[in-house]
Amino acid sequence: MTISPDFSSPLISAEALKAALGRVRVFDVRFDLARPDAGEAAWREAHLPGAHYLHLDRDLSAKDGVPALCGGRHPLPTREVFAATAARLGLTPDTPVVLVDAQGGMFAARAWWMLRWIGARDVRVLDGGLAAWRAAGGALEPGEVAPAAPGPAWPLGPEPEGLRLTADALAAQLGRVALLDARAPERYRGDVEPLDPVAGHIPGALNRPFSANLGPDGRFLPPEALRAAFQGLAGARPVVHQCGSGVTACHNLLAMAVAGLPGGALYAGSWSEWCRDPARPVAQG
Incomplete structure (x- = not known):
C-alpha cells in the first residue's frame, strides 16, 4: 500500500x-x-x-x-x-x-x-x-429542524470499481486478500455473539477492532500511527473490510483514509450475512 x-x-x-x-x-x-x-x-x-x-x-x-x-x-x-x-x-x-x-x-x-x-x-x-x-464550547439546541428543500436529481455516475464486494466475490478471494474484521475481539473469536445466529469469523480474517483507531480522548490516532497499523496487517495485499453488518467496517475504511492509504473494498453484508448461509465456512478462536 x-x-x-x-x-x-x-x-x-x-x-x-x-x-x-x-x-x-x-x-x-x-x-x-x-x-x-x-x-x-x-x-x-x-x-x-x-x-x-x-x-x-x-x-x-x-x-x-x-x-x-x-x-x-x-x-x-x-x-x-x-x-x-x-x-x-x-x-x-x-x-x-x-x-x-x-x-x-x-x-x-x-x-x-x-x-x-x-x-x-x-x-x-x-x-x-x-x-x-x-x-470546545460548541453550541447545542433542542427540537426538530425544518427539513431542507429537496435538491435536483442526484447525477449518479457508474459505480467506481473496487469499493465493495459481494459474499460470493469475497469467497472466491479468501486467502488472497487481507480481510479485516472490525468487531470486538470476543465476537471475532466467537466467545460471545449477542446479535447474530452463529459465533465466529470468516476464515482467514484478521481482527482490527474499530476502537483501535481511536485514542483515549475519542479522537482518531495520528495518521502515521494508523498507517503503520494497517500496513502491518495488510502488507501488499488488497484489503477488504467487514464487521457484523457493514457499519463499523466503514470506520476502518475511514481510518485508512485518515492515514492517507487506499482503503480497499467493503463487504457490506459482513458477518450477519455470511453466517446465515450454512454452506459458508466459519472459523473460531
Missing part, C-alpha cells in the same frame, strides 16, 4: 466546524443498536445548530422492501436508492457535509462511506464527535 498523493483528511476538528457552521450541512448520526430510537431521541434533546438527523435503519440501510445489494442486519441500499435519499435531503455532490455521532464515529463513518460511494466530494466526520464539540 502507498500513501495517496492527493491525500486530504476526511476529518474536521470541532474548532474548524465552529468556524464553518452555516456554510456546511451537518447531520447527526447517533444510534444505539439495542435501542433503535435512542439516537433520534437524543438528537431532539440537543444537537448542533441546524443539524438534521440520519437514521441508520431508515436512511442508511435497505429495509421494509427497499432494494438492497446484500443481506444481513443493515443491508446496503442500491446507489440509486441512496442517491434519491441524498437529493431528498437537499444535497448535491458539491454540498459540504459534516457527520456527527457520539459513538467514536462508528455510525458517522457509515454515512461518510455511503455519501462518497455515490459521488459526494466533500464529506467529513467530526473528530471526537459530540464530546469534542462540547469540550
Whole structure:
C-alpha cells in the first residue's frame, strides 16, 4: 500500500466546524443498536445548530422492501436508492457535509462511506464527535429542524470499481486478500455473539477492532500511527473490510483514509450475512 498523493483528511476538528457552521450541512448520526430510537431521541434533546438527523435503519440501510445489494442486519441500499435519499435531503455532490455521532464515529463513518460511494466530494466526520464539540464550547439546541428543500436529481455516475464486494466475490478471494474484521475481539473469536445466529469469523480474517483507531480522548490516532497499523496487517495485499453488518467496517475504511492509504473494498453484508448461509465456512478462536 502507498500513501495517496492527493491525500486530504476526511476529518474536521470541532474548532474548524465552529468556524464553518452555516456554510456546511451537518447531520447527526447517533444510534444505539439495542435501542433503535435512542439516537433520534437524543438528537431532539440537543444537537448542533441546524443539524438534521440520519437514521441508520431508515436512511442508511435497505429495509421494509427497499432494494438492497446484500443481506444481513443493515443491508446496503442500491446507489440509486441512496442517491434519491441524498437529493431528498437537499444535497448535491458539491454540498459540504459534516457527520456527527457520539459513538467514536462508528455510525458517522457509515454515512461518510455511503455519501462518497455515490459521488459526494466533500464529506467529513467530526473528530471526537459530540464530546469534542462540547469540550470546545460548541453550541447545542433542542427540537426538530425544518427539513431542507429537496435538491435536483442526484447525477449518479457508474459505480467506481473496487469499493465493495459481494459474499460470493469475497469467497472466491479468501486467502488472497487481507480481510479485516472490525468487531470486538470476543465476537471475532466467537466467545460471545449477542446479535447474530452463529459465533465466529470468516476464515482467514484478521481482527482490527474499530476502537483501535481511536485514542483515549475519542479522537482518531495520528495518521502515521494508523498507517503503520494497517500496513502491518495488510502488507501488499488488497484489503477488504467487514464487521457484523457493514457499519463499523466503514470506520476502518475511514481510518485508512485518515492515514492517507487506499482503503480497499467493503463487504457490506459482513458477518450477519455470511453466517446465515450454512454452506459458508466459519472459523473460531
